[in-house]
Amino acid sequence: MEDIRILAIESSCDETAAAVVRNGREVLSNVISSQIRLHTLYGGVVPEIASRKHIEKIDPVIRMALEEAGTSLEELSAVAVTCGPGLVGALLVGVAEAKAIAYARKLPLIGVHHIEGHIAANYIEHPELEPPFLCEVISGGHTHLVIVQKDGELEILGRTRDDAAGEAFDKVARAIGLGYPGGPKIEKAAQKGDPEAIRFPRTHIREAGRDSHNYARGSQKTGPYDFSFSGLKSAVLNYLNTCRMAGTDWKQEDVAASFQAAVIEDLVETAMRAARRYDIHKFAIAGGVASNGTLRRAMQKACEENGLTFYYPSPIFCTDNAAMIGVAAFEAYRQKRFSGWDLNAVPNLPLGEKILCQKIQR
Numbered sequence: 187m188e189d190i191r192i193l194a195i196e197s198s199c200d201e202t203a204a205a206v207v208r209n210g211r212e213v214l215s216n217v218i219s220s221q222i223r224l225h226t227l228y229g230g231v232v233p234e235i236a237s238r239k240h241i242e243k244i245d246p247v248i249r250m251a252l253e254e255a256g257t258s259l260e261e262l263s264a265v266a267v268t269c270g271p272g273l274v275g276a277l278l279v280g281v282a283e284a285k286a287i288a289y290a291r292k293l294p295l296i297g298v299h300h301i302e303g304h305i306a307a308n309y310i311e312h313p314e315l316e317p318p319f320l321c322e323v324i325s326g327g328h329t330h331l332v333i334v335q336k337d338g339e340l341e342i343l344g345r346t347r348d349d350a351a352g353e354a355f356d357k358v359a360r361a362i363g364l365g366y367p368g369g370p371k372i373e374k375a376a377q378k379g380d381p382e383a384i385r386f387p388r389t390h391i392r393e394a395g396r397d398s399h400n401y402a403r404g405s406q407k408t409g410p411y412d413f414s415f416s417g418l419k420s421a422v423l424n425y426l427n428t429c430r431m432a433g434t435d436w437k438q439e440d441v442a443a444s445f446q447a448a449v450i451e452d453l454v455e456t457a458m459r460a461a462r463r464y465d466i467h468k469f470a471i472a473g474g475v476a477s478n479g480t481l482r483r484a485m486q487k488a489c490e491e492n493g494l495t496f497y498y499p500s501p502i503f504c505t506d507n508a509a510m511i512g513v514a515a516f517e518a519y520r521q522k523r524f525s526g527w528d529l530n531a532v533p534n535l536p537l538g539e540k541i542l543c544q545k546i547q548r
Contacts, residue, residue, distance in 0.1 A: 190263045190519060191255075193287070194512030195248070197280030198272025198300050199326075200224075200231045202243040205508035206255035206262075210516025211313045214255035216502070216509040219243045222367060229366050230356065237275030244283050251508070259291050264524075266515030269297035270535030271327070277531035285527060296515040297525040300506075301328055301537050302340070304472040306514035307503040312470075315497055320466045322457045324481075325473030326352030326369075329413045329453075330537060331460055338517055340538050343460050344411030347391065351449055352475045354415035358422050358445050362438050372442045373478050379443030386421050386448040388455075389414045411460050418448055450481050454488045461494055470497040477501035 189208065196203040200221040206214040221239050225231045252258065267284035270277060281297075288295040305321050317338065323330040329346040349357070352369055359368030364375060391412045422445050429436045461469055469489055475481065476498055489496035503510060518524070 188263075190516065191257055191261055192264045192266050192296070192512045192515050192519065193248070193251070193257075193262050194298075194508040194515060195244070195265070195267040195280045195284050196300075196303070196506055196508040196511050197240045197244065197276050197283075198268045198270075199276060199506055200236045200239075201506040202240050202247050203506060203508035204244075204248040204251035205512050206251055206257050207509060207512030207516065210513055210520075211309060213310055213509045213512075214257065215251045215253075216507055217247050217251040217254065218502075218505075218507055219247050226366050229360060231273070233273045233275055236273060237279060240276055240279040244279060248283070248287075259287070262291065262293055264288075264294040264296055264515065264519050265291075266296040266298050266511050266518075267529075268300045268303065268511055269525075269529055270532035271300055272531075272533060274531050274533040277533065281529060281531050285529065289527065294519065294522075294524040295527070295529060296518050296523075297529045298511045298514045298518075299535060299537065300511075301325075301330065301473075303510040303514045304504075305332070305334060305340075305470070307472055307499040307507075307510035308470045308497050309513050310503055310509060311500060312497050315468070315470070318466065319468035319470055319497070320457065320461050320464070321470045321472055322453060322476075323473045324351050324453060324471060324475035326350060326356065326475075328473065328537075329415075331411050331413075331457060332537070333464065333466065342538055343464075344409055344413060344456065345537075346413040346415065348414050348416035349419055351413070351415055351453065352473070354419045354449065355446075355475065357419050358442075361423055361426060362441050364438070364442070369475055369478065372446055373480060375439050376443035376446045376480065379437065379439030379441070381443040381447035383437070383440035384425060384444040386418055386425075386444055388448055388452055389417055411456055413452065413456065415449065415452075418445070418452075446478075446480060450478075450484050453481065454484050457485070458488050458492050458494075461492060467494055468497065469494045472499065472504065474505045477504040 356368035364371040
């Protein structure tokens with residue numbers, strides 16, 4: 187079998203990452219330079235600062251990834267890079283770097299959708315996982331429920347209509363004085379709180395007449411597997427304001443635990459309902475919020491009760507990393523679906539939209 191080594195680059199937000207992946211499953215290296223400490227000073231990611239830091243770090247990170255993999259540029263089969271969605275300035279750094287390396291070494295260039303990368307992270311530690319399966323992608327900017335088909339196509343069943351789950355975590359964490367990043371801090375605070383102390387609302391969205399094919403292509407109609415966390419976020423803010431106006435004390439840990447319980451209940455219930463409706467017996471989670479231990483345990487329990495096999499990546503592969511991009515690129519490499527030199531950063535690239543590519547015989 188030919189030894190396929192793909193250099194993958196990820197720079198969609200505030201992590202500069204590079205990895206070398208062999209034959210689509212074996213991660214030879216996975217180097218991540220995080221900017222969390224820097225952006226914590228500002229309470230969130232500052233796009234201009236993120237872009238400048240990517241420029242500073244990308245060359246050393248790639249060199250380190252190649253060294254750790256024991257791989258030279260001459261041994262590479264292709265270069266893969268996240269081209270969207272994400273922060274446009276941050277994406278451009280990675281895309282420009284990938285194009286330069288691919289052009290100089292006469293290697294195929296493969297543009298990868300960031301969310302498809304998150305989904306593919308499940309293959310790293312679960313090589314036995316094969317489509318079709320149901321996957322819930324839960325991150326700071328996205329909350330999607332999709333069916334991964336045998337041909338690799340994604341059927342989108344639901345998406346967030348406003349705030350993503352991770353975005354809601356960040357905003358609520360800021361409101362209760364935990365700061366950034368919100369997800370890990372709320373999870374830690376919630377361990378000392380009572381998840382039943384405050385009954386925050388759960389959101390249930392009614393279907394508004396759409397079919398999954400049109401929905402996947404960007405229809406704005408809502409469906410029964412959509413998510414909405416803006417109302418929950420507002421309910422938390424209203425609770426805090428009411429307590430302040432009434433001079434009533436509130437516990438940070440109880441608010442964190444009750445908010446987290448509401449988010450998890452929505453994520454679990456929606457996923458299990460879809461699994462039953464579509465008679466799917468394999469379920470996976472992906473994205474930064476998927477590293478939440480309380481969520482994992484709730485999903486594991488729900489899957490056992492519903493007869494589903496549960497898959498999830500380790501926390502290092504849940505947050506932004508380049509290994510997942512290399513894994514996602516492997517199928518494109520096998521099909522010779524390579525991007526042209528006009529590959530560009532697309533900050534709002536819809537999930538399911540084909541990335542501009544050309545089928546080239548090499």
